[in-house]
Amino acid sequence: MSETRQRKTYNPTDLERRWQERWAESGLYKTDEDESKPKHYALTMLPYPSGDLHVGHWYAMTPSDTRARFMRMNGFRVFFPIGFDAFGLPAENAAINRGIHPYTWTMSNIENMRGQLRQMGAMFDLDAEVVTCDPEYYRWNQWFFLKFFEKGLAYREEAPVDWCPKDNTTLAREQVVGPDRRCERCGTPVIKKNLAQWLFKITDYAEELLDFSKIDWPERVETLQRNWIGRSEGAEILFEIEGYGPIEVFTTRPDTLFGATFFVMSPEHPAVDEITTPDRADEVRAYVEKAGRMSEIDRTDVTREKTGVFTGAYAINPANGERIPVYIADYVLMGYGTGAIMAVPGQDERDWEFAEKYGLPIIRTVQPPEDFDGKWYLGDGPAINSGFLDGLNVDEAKERMISWLQENGFGRRAVTYRLRDWLISRQRYWGTPIPIIYCDECGIVPVPEEDLPVLLPEDAEFMPTGESPLKRDPDFYNTTCPNCGGPATRETDTMDTFMDSSWYQYRYLSPHYDEGPFDPERGEKWLPVDQYTGGIEHAVMHLMYTRFFTKVMRDLGLVEFDEPMTRLFNQGIILGPDGNRMSKSRGNVVNPQDYVDRYGSDALRSFLMFVGPWSEGGPWDSKGIEGVSRFLRRALSLVTEGDSSGGDADPSELTRRTNRLVKKITEDLEAFRFNTAIAALMEHTNYLLAIRGRVDDEEWQGAMRTFVMVLSPFAPHHAEEMWAAMGEEYSVHEQAWPGYEEALIQAQEITLIVQVNGKLRDRIEVPADISEEAAKELAVSSARVRPHLEGKELRKSIYVPGRLVNLVVG
């Protein structure tokens, strides 16, 4: 067969379609339930059904698929499902903008994406699919809500909450991002609104969420979660306000109590009105109002000069009985600690600035070093001006003060977290209805479990008014109280869609099970997830919520483990050809379909794995995919062209390189190093092409079998084609992963590097087992080396076996 003919017959998309059909017919990717094998639950974050798989989906999914295939060949029974995160705003916005019902829009997108997933040729078990907007699914969201409610983990509270004016809904604290507090979805700055909302008590699990000892997750995710949870140790201290009563503060520096020279409350503190003296009332009220009107962005601007007003009230410092003035200032936040602080200007930057501006006394309670010439001092040192603490260093003084506070009833040891409870109410249509009924007689009444699911009505109005669309649907809104039978109304808010993704990994196991969120028998067989992969952007949202869910599920007796996913790998982001994030406005969006049509799925997936380390992401390069496509075509040509009737090539070299390849691919796949694995496959292909027809048939066939097997996780269609062309039995994907022998990797001859004073001077081919003496002898006698030794004394020589000789002269 000529080169020309081969080239014309290379049609990757035909080849791939053929194998996809065969795989589907033979049920090749039906989940292996053979319990004699160890389990491996591989999971990639489920996509939002936006309409088309974009190249980012390919980047996330196909390396995961490669790894799942590798595990399968390594003797694991592998569960690798996929589904759709189908609730959410884009569907509702499509309804508003184009008059298509969210359900119709979502389902047609899903249908389209199913086809694209099949074209991807991944080993997803499509029978296990989950679609979160299906009542069969969201019924269990509601069920979980009821369980959380029973346990006191779901509660309703009226409070100022973050509101996105564009998306017309409230957001969880995690979904407000950046220093200017923008909506995580659409980038609009959020505002505060006072609304009654449902929250989940994730803060009850703050301490446990800080424990990462049972999971093998990237350090980076752990750090992000740890910072987000923001644990601070210290004390809560009661300050008596004259004529009012005690108000509590939180401090991490109880040791500095003697230096507390004033007291500051947040403008939102509930006691502000009561403590303010009549002569100060107007000024205080004006300040509180101004703070309330101020945008979050201005309010939290660190560079802004501190402002505040005196309330006329005085607090008593419990340590020394001093009367200290009480101020209101917006640098104290109601959302952290108790919303009130003791101000210690000597040891705190913010308090110093405030004291300087308002002429308040500053007392140092920690002795700074002699050369210290700054203002506030944060370092360690002996306590001063602090009565019974004097002379103790900061840590000792903290402990001593906490004991003193506890003995005298002024306070106690305390831990505070930055983490807030998870606000789950959304004022939108396309989500899970919250299963709650409000009755004038009985109050808040949960929908009885047997009445689930509370179905999302089909014919709502989708106008984004800022009120839940369900409120304007009387058939939904008006109901009867399950308790007393009287007239009642339904909760009209829907749930945050992060609720859906908090437990979807469990639903995959038995998507149609109707006696619980998942079939416990299936859970026994497969849980928890062994390897999860996805982007870092969900570190403090999805990944924290799903950990929280699993811990609650454990406490509900649904599971016996503590963590949902044992191992996690974060892939990077595939960028546009210009190195920027892909976006329609930049016009740098790459459509994977164009490349699948032209080069095939194997080329696209292999290119995405080849472009760089998976964790790093990287720019798209449409020339780069051509290189990968060439490689696949050349690999395929190894079996479709030429003959292999023996010859002059060294068969032991073929054996050595084949063993080396298996080792390299095995180690790289274990560590998610897809890029270097493909480089090794390319190198090996180039070598095989160079010796094709020059080794004995038997050796060639054996080496080819191994090569195709290790190629198969990367380019499953091409490998299958090659496997068949070699006359092997279907399917290459059911083969056991080849082993390798370390001894066979060692070469007989090595290149010995000769250095003089660390500089490369010669390379000599020597037997691998050369003795140190012989190696050094060869080194000093090399013609290239000798000039560099002349007239100098050989002081020392270093021999690294199998690698180099370094001659040190001077």
Add this chain to the structure above:
RNA sequence: GCGAGAGUGGUGGAAUGGUAGACACGCUAGAUUUAGGAUCUAGUGCCUUCGGGCGUGCGGGUUCAAAUCCCGCCUCUCGCACCA
């Protein structure tokens, strides 16, 4: 401001104490072709008096040997940011 990560050819990247630049893109030359494309072969860090010299953001250090370890600095990216 605090925390984390990164800086290597024209480009993506490889090498985690021992041959810097694997593999690939691009480029150059040649073969093939009416031509273009595709394919194949060879070359390709920079400088060079062809001996060699220089070279992994910058400056120092450790070591026989440093992209790699240590110290200081610069730049970029990401996260958090008045959290008491």
